[in-house]
Amino acid sequence: MNPRSPRRRRAGAILVGLLAIASVAACGGADPQPADSAASAAPAEGVTVTMWTRAATQAQSERLVAAYNKGHKNQVKMTVIPTDNYQPRIAAAAGAKQLPDIFASDVIFVPNYTSQGLFLDITDRINALPFKDKLAPSHMKLGTLDGRQYTLPHTLDLSVWFWNKDLYSKAGLDPEKGPTTLKEFAEQATTVDEKLGQDGKVSGTFFGGNCGGCYVFTFWPSVWASGGQVMNPEGTTSLNDQPAMTNVFNIYKDLYAKGITGATAKEEQGPTWTGFFPKGGIGVMPMPSTTLGLMPKDMKVGVAPIAGPDGGESTFVGGDSVGISSTTENADAAWEFLSWSVSDEAQVEVMAKNKDVLARTDLSDNKYSAEDPRVVLINSLVAKGQTPYALRFGQTYNDPQGPWLRLAREAVFGDPGKVAQLNTDITKSLQQ
Incomplete structure (x- = not known):
């Protein structure tokens, strides 16, 4: 998932009908592909395979391909496609029987591709891996259909809390102790804002208040950390009117009402929501883990797991x-x-x-990540996080016109009394 640009997901709504038609033409039907009969064959040498990936994960994909090509006789020729155009390109290629040999997908949309038969069944190959049980569980779950497996984790991005240690020190907080509960998160954000926010240059926290993907990526982990769920396992019934979600909404609603969230949080649509923290004016906020390496070198940043109102920890496991x-x-x-x-x-x-972030839970504490405890922490969350499953995820949760964004905005900025009906609308969308 790429929550930093959720409006790009709007293509998902267009893809549903197109993909169904395209996949029938490409695969002779919408049934998942049978098991790969060549699972144990050794690859020929000197073969060039084609691969597509979206621009959102270009850097990681390029590094992997370059390293592989340097050490192998077989080669990978990778094409990077703008994220805006990726889903329509996959659908068109499926219809024309011109899919590449390998293609990556935002993990959220993998169930759509597996259900339409676009991926080869690689269950036997995966079962032969000695570390198969150590592969990122959320990614593996969404790549499984009817007990068969179709994908591997490729790139991962997790949601975590970042806090600015310098602002904490100036506000009288312990710079080495970030929040361990969502209530502490709110308390620390409030302290930073009250102590340092008089000139309007510092805010306690920030979030994307007009961005469905941002809410999903940053609010839902607090629900999971408290033992709750946002949907049923089949992804067909919304639970966003239940206490686990309501409690999270109420904490952010209170922060906004007190002016702790920054002046533009209500209007933030997503493309710039991660750009405020690196400028040094935000005390603590949820962020994508991949932005840690993009922080200014002189900024002292703490990293903590996203917690529920009273504790626990979880993360949204996104990526491809x-x-x-x-x-x-x-x-x-x-x-x-x-x-x-x-x-x-x-x-x-x-x-x-x-x-x-690593695709394997058994390698989280390695010689490189061990140099930075924050990286070790982030890698350790892969096994604790979740990636929600719903075939109509994009239309329901990421589309700016979808029912989820309306529910979240009413819960945080408007009339919570409308949440029950809007939750019904989410369920209707999931079941269409």
Whole structure:
């Protein structure tokens, strides 16, 4: 998931009908592909496989491909497609039987592709991996359909809390102790704002108040941390009117009412919501883990798991999964790259070396991440986080015209009495 630009997901609403038609043309029907019969074959040498990825995860994908190509006779030719255009391009390529050998997908939309038969069944290949049980569980869950597995984790982005240690010190807070509950988060944000916010240059916290993807990425982990859920397991019934979600909304509603959230939080639509914290004027706020390496070198930043009102910890496990297209003629060579991409070598010497979140839970404390306890913490959350499943996720939760954004805005800025009806609208959208 790329919550920093949730409006890009609007293409998901357009894709539903197109993808159904395209996948039938490409695969001879909408049934998932049968098990890969060549699961144990050795790849031929000197094969070039094609791969598509979206621009949102370009940097990590390029590093993996470059390292693989340097050490293997087989090669990967990668094409980066603008995120705005990615889903329509996949649909069009499926309809024309011109899918690449390998393609990545925002993990949220993997169930759509697996249900339409666009990925090859690689269950037997995955089962042969000695570390199969250590692969990022949320990504593996969304890549599984009817007990068969179709994708591997590719790139990961987690939601965490960042706090500005310098602002904490100036506000009289302990700069080494970030929040451990959502209530403490609110208290610390309030202290920073009250002590330092008189000139309008400092705010206690910030969030994307007009951005469905931002709410999902940053509010839902507090629900999970408290033991609650936002949907049923099938992704067809909304639970966003239940106490676990209501309690989270109420804390943010109170922060906004007191002016702790910054002047533009209500209007923030997503593209710039992560740009305020690096400027040094926000005390504490939820952020994508991938932005840690983009912070100014002289900024002292603490990192904490997102907690529920009274404790616990969780995260939204976003990013991309990757699979082999069901129409490939190079399944063995494609698998050679995919399996290498989750190997010790790739995960440690490529991903960890660049402070990226790892796709394997058993490698979270490695020689590179051990240099920064914050990175170790982020990697450790992969096993504790969740990635929600819903075939109509984009239309329901990310579309600016969808019912989720209306519910969230009423709960935080408007009339909470409307939440029950809006929750019914979410369920109707999920079941269409």
